[in-house]
Each structure stands twice: as structure tokens, then as C-alpha cells.
Amino acid sequence: MELIKDAKEITLEQIQDFKGKYPKQLWYLFLSEMWERFAFYGMRGMLTIFMVEKLLLSEKEANLKYGAIQAFIYTMAFIGGFFADKILGFRKSIFWGGILMIIGSFTLAFSPEKLYYMGISFTIVGTGFFKPNISTMVGNLYKAGDPRRDAGFGLFYSGINIGALLGGYLCINIANHYSWNAAFSLAGIGMALGLGIFIFTKRTLGPIGFSPFLGKLPAAKIKTYDLMVYAGSLLVIPFILLLVSNTAYTDIFMYIVGPAALLYIIYEMFKYSKVERQKLTAALVFIIFSIFFWAFFEQAGGSLSLFARYNFHPAVMHVGNIDIPIDPNEVNNSANSLFVILLSPVFGLLWLWMSSRKMEPNTIIKFGLGFLFLSIAFYVFYYTRFFADAAGYTSLNVFTLAYLVITIGELCLSPIGLSLMTTLAPKPLHGMMMGMWFLASAYGQYAAGILGAGMSTVNEKASLTEKMMSYTEGYKQLAMYALIGGVLLVLISPVVKKLMHEVH
Numbered sequence: 001m002e003l004i005k006d007a008k009e010i011t012l013e014q015i016q017d018f019k020g021k022y023p024k025q026l027w028y029l030f031l032s033e034m035w036e037r038f039a040f041y042g043m044r045g046m047l048t049i050f051m052v053e054k055l056l057l058s059e060k061e062a063n064l065k066y067g068a069i070q071a072f073i074y075t076m077a078f079i080g081g082f083f084a085d086k087i088l089g090f091r092k093s094i095f096w097g098g099i100l101m102i103i104g105s106f107t108l109a110f111s112p113e114k115l116y117y118m119g120i121s122f123t124i125v126g127t128g129f130f131k132p133n134i135s136t137m138v139g140n141l142y143k144a145g146d147p148r149r150d151a152g153f154g155l156f157y158s159g160i161n162i163g164a165l166l167g168g169y170l171c172i173n174i175a176n177h178y179s180w181n182a183a184f185s186l187a188g189i190g191m192a193l194g195l196g197i198f199i200f201t202k203r204t205l206g207p208i209g210f211s212p213f214l215g216k217l218p219a220a221k222i223k224t225y226d227l228m229v230y231a232g233s234l235l236v237i238p239f240i241l242l243l244v245s246n247t248a249y250t251d252i253f254m255y256i257v258g259p260a261a262l263l264y265i266i267y268e269m270f271k272y273s274k275v276e277r278q279k280l281t282a283a284l285v286f287i288i289f290s291i292f293f294w295a296f297f298e299q300a301g302g303s304l305s306l307f308a309r310y311n312f313h314p315a316v317m318h319v320g321n322i323d324i325p326i327d328p329n330e331v332n333n334s335a336n337s338l339f340v341i342l343l344s345p346v347f348g349l350l351w352l353w354m355s356s357r358k359m360e361p362n363t364i365i366k367f368g369l370g371f372l373f374l375s376i377a378f379y380v381f382y383y384t385r386f387f388a389d390a391a392g393y394t395s396l397n398v399f400t401l402a403y404l405v406i407t408i409g410e411l412c413l414s415p416i417g418l419s420l421m422t423t424l425a426p427k428p429l430h431g432m433m434m435g436m437w438f439l440a441s442a443y444g445q446y447a448a449g450i451l452g453a454g455m456s457t458v459n460e461k462a463s464l465t466e467k468m469m470s471y472t473e474g475y476k477q478l479a480m481y482a483l484i485g486g487v488l489l490v491l492i493s494p495v496v497k498k499l500m501h502e503v504h
């Protein structure tokens with residue numbers, strides 16, 4: 001309490017001149033984001049299964065719709081980042097996003113079947129305002145060139161995954177053993193905790209995250225602009241509802257938003273110096289590659305969740321005398337996060353150890369490694385078919401191993417990407433570039449749905465073996481394309497390195 005009261009007058013210099021490895025504000029942002037991700041991944045883990053089992057959609061439709069929902073969520077992140085930079089600032093954006101997410105979760109909890117698309121639409125818009133802006137605030141805790149920034153994002157990424165692990169595990173568990181209503185309520189409670197922590201600790205953030213108009217426009221005018229953004233985002237909800245309930249429109253939406261965002265960024269780029277423009281161009285190269293990464297990686301919530309649901313027997317883990325039942329779906333929802341939490345500190349130490357020996361790979365090589373591990377992981381997913389029994393059930397251990405490998409790839413790319421957005425972009429574009437990073441995830445998610453639908457058999461009566469063959473064949477192809485992506489990155493690395501100037 002005392003600490004938070006004292007922090008009222010803290011300056012940016014005091015925040016950024018912190019001693020030790022992490023600024024203390026990072027821990028607060030870590031906790032808020034952890035609970036937001038709890039709600040988000042709790043819900044994500046339930047979406048596809050809910051649509052197949054309760055809304056009685058075919059697997060193909062559910063895959064497509066899952067991809068569309070995820071795509072809208074991450075597209076809204078671009079819009080949320082944009083409005084934070086231009087009008088609201090990061091604090092109010094996070095607050096507003098949190099409120100909308102809480103409303104979305106409790107709408108789903110109230111009547112999951114009848115109000116499904118309504119609840120999802122609130123969540124989509126809310127996440128857009130919350131997610132990119134809290135990440136940008138992490139970047140603002142550091143001075144340009146502070147070598148501790150990547151470690152900060154690594155820690156923040158662990159928080160994301162602690163939330164994802166708990167939410168992904170608990171929500172599907174509660175949905176299976178109690179009710180969908182209870183599971184969606186739990187997501188809402190998680191989000192309320194995240195927002196509560198943010199509200200309670202935001203005074204420690206000093207001048208970070210206020211409206212860009214502060215001190216430039218009269219307070220009444222700022223308020224009017226804020227209200228316009230709030231009202232506009234509410235007006236967008238029925239429109240999102242229409243798009244989500246009819247995936248046919250998703251294509252048109254996706255064809256428009258990405259190119260429009262890109263054109264807008266290019267327009268903004270011309271307001272900056274040549275060096276800043278080149279750095280932004282490098283950021284765009286990373287963003288474009290990340291689309292492919294996420295398109296493959298995000299099979300996790302779509303095709304891999306259905307593969308896990310039907311082609312694996314539940315298992316039992318023996319810890320001493322205790323037997324812990326393991327549901328393959330819980331493995332699918334949680335293994336990735338668990339491995340991030342375990343490996344993230346190892347990676348932090350590894351990069352530090354390599355840097356002290358002047359052999360730390362630069363960002364481009366890290367991205368290339370991300371693709372290499374992605375490729376190996378999908379080869380392992382493909383390989384599960386060689387462990388299958390006659391009925392089409394296969395090895396949960398091999399499946400889990402694939403998740404270990406894909407996580408190594410993710411750690412070479414995702415936290416580094418977040419950190420990069422705040423180093424390569426000039427300050428007034430931070431929110432937007434972070435949003436652009438997530439917009440790439442939107443395209444990744446969108447493509448993931450299409451890829452997943454392409455892999456699922458058209459015949460709903462197909463045997464388990466046929467389904468497995470169909471999915472694993474798809475995974476083998478993804479393995480090949482991921483490898484090509486990695487090679488391409490290495491080939492263009494000299495050019496990108498030049499564009500990045502002093503940033504490594």
C-alpha cells in the first residue's frame with residue numbers, strides 16, 4: 001500500500017533507472033497480463049470443443065470459425081494499439097479492454113449456447129484494447145538500448161504462460177466435470193482479477209501510459225474524444241457479431257484490414273527519418289515472417305485440439321504413490337505453457353551466457369531457429385502416426401514431445417518479437433507496431449483455421465485412423481514449409497541486419 005502511495009510522483013527516469021534485473025512495475029504488469037491470459041486461454045481451450053459438442057458444428061466448420069474468432073481478436077489488437085497511440089493512451093485502453101472482456105466472459109457464462117456469439121464479440125473487442133497495450137507498457141519501462149529489456153519480456157512471457165496454463169487447464173476441466181457456465185464464469189473471474197491488479201498498481205507507472213493529448217488539449221476535450229472511442233468500440237460489437245456468426249464475411253474483412261493497416265503504416269513511415277523508416281521496414285519483415293509461424297503454431301487450438309480429443313487415450317501419471325489422470329485435451333491446452341514456464345528462464349540464461357562469450361545469435365538467427373524448431377515439431381506430430389494402434393489411438397508421449405520442440409521454437413521468436421517492436425519503432429508508433437505484431441498473429445490464426453480445415457477429413461464418419469492419417473499428413477507438409485521459412489530467413493539476414501542499424 002505504502003509503496004503504491006509513494007509511487008505517485010515517480011518520474012520516468014526513476015522507473016527506467018531501476019537497479020537489479022527487473023523493474024518492480026514489471027511484476028505488476030506480469031500479474032495483470034497473467035490473469036488476462038488465464039481468461040483468454042481458458043476461453044480459447046473451450047471454443048472449438050464447445051462449437052462441435054454444443055453448437056453441433058462440423059469439425060470443418062468449427063476449425064474455420066475458431067480461426068476466424070482468433071483472427072478477429074488479434075485484428076482488434078491493431079485497432080486497440082492505434083487508438084491507444086492516438087487518443088486513449090495505454091492505461092485507459094487497458095481499463096476499457098478489461099471491462100469489455102469481463103462483460104464477454106459473463107455473457108458466455110450466463111447463456112453459453114444462446115449468447116455465444118455475443119459473448120465472443122465483447123471478448124474480441126476487449127482483448128484488442130487490452131493485449132497489445134499492456135505489452136507496450138513493458139517496453140516503456142526500459143530506456144533505449146537497455147540490455148535488460150529482452151529478459152524483461154522473457155519474464156513477462158512466463159507470466160502470460162502461467163495464466164495460459166492455469167486457465168487452459170482449469171476451464172476445460174471445469175467444463176468437462178461441472179458445466180460450461182461455470183467454466184466461462186471462471187474466465188470472467190480471472191479477467192476481473194487481472195483488471196483489479198492493474199487498477200490497484202497503475203500509480204506505480206508514473207507518467208507512462210497517459211493520453212497523448214495530456215497537457216496539449218483541455219481535459220473536457222480529451223474526455224469527449226475518449227467517450228467517442230468507447231462508444232465507437234461498442235458500436236463495432238454488432239458488426240463483429242455479424243462477422244463471427246457468418247464466416248463467409250471473414251475473408252472480405254481479412255482482405256481489407258491487413259493491406260489497409262500496411263498502407264497506413266507506410267504512410268506514417270514517411271513522417272520519420274530514413275534510419276527510423278529502415279528500422280520500421282525491418283520490423284515489418286519480422287512481422288510478415290511471424291504470420292507463417294503463427295499459422296502453423298496455432299494448429300494448437302484447432303486441428304491439434306481435435307486430434308488430441310479423439311486420437312489419444314487418457315493416461316495416468318504416477319508421482320510417488322499418487323496417480324494423476326491425464327486428459328489428452330488438457331495436455332494439448334497446457335503442455336506448451338508448461339514448457340514455456342520451465343524453459344523461459346533457461347533461455348534467459350542461455351542468451352546471457354552466449355552474450356558474455358560474444359556468441360549470442362542476433363534476432364534474425366533467433367527467428368530462423370524458431371522456424372527450424374517449428375519444422376522439427378511438426379515432423380514429430382506427423383511421427384505420432386507410427387505409434388498408432390489398429391483402432392487409431394496413438395502415443396501421448398510423442399505428442400507431448402512435439403509440444404516441447406514447438407515451445408523451443410516459440411521462445412526463439414515470440415518474446416523477442418515483442419521486445420523488438422518497442423526497439424525498432426519510434427515512440428509515437430509503439431502501440432500501433434505492437435498491434436501490427438499481433439495483427440500478424442491474426443493472419444496466422446486465420447490461415448491456421450483454413451489449414452486445419454484442409455487437414456480434417458470431409459467425411460464426418462471417417463474412422464479414427466483415417467482422421468489421424470489426414471491430420472498427420474498435413475503436419476508433415478507444415479514441417480516442410482516451416483523449414484523453407486527458416487532457410488529463407490537466413491538467406492535474407494544480411495539485408496535485414498543493415499535495416500536494423502544499431503539494434504541486434
Ligand code: GLN
Pocket residue numbers: 037160294414438441
Ligand atoms: N502465446 C502468446 C500470448 O498469448 C503469443 C500469442 C500470439 O502472438 N499469437 O501472448
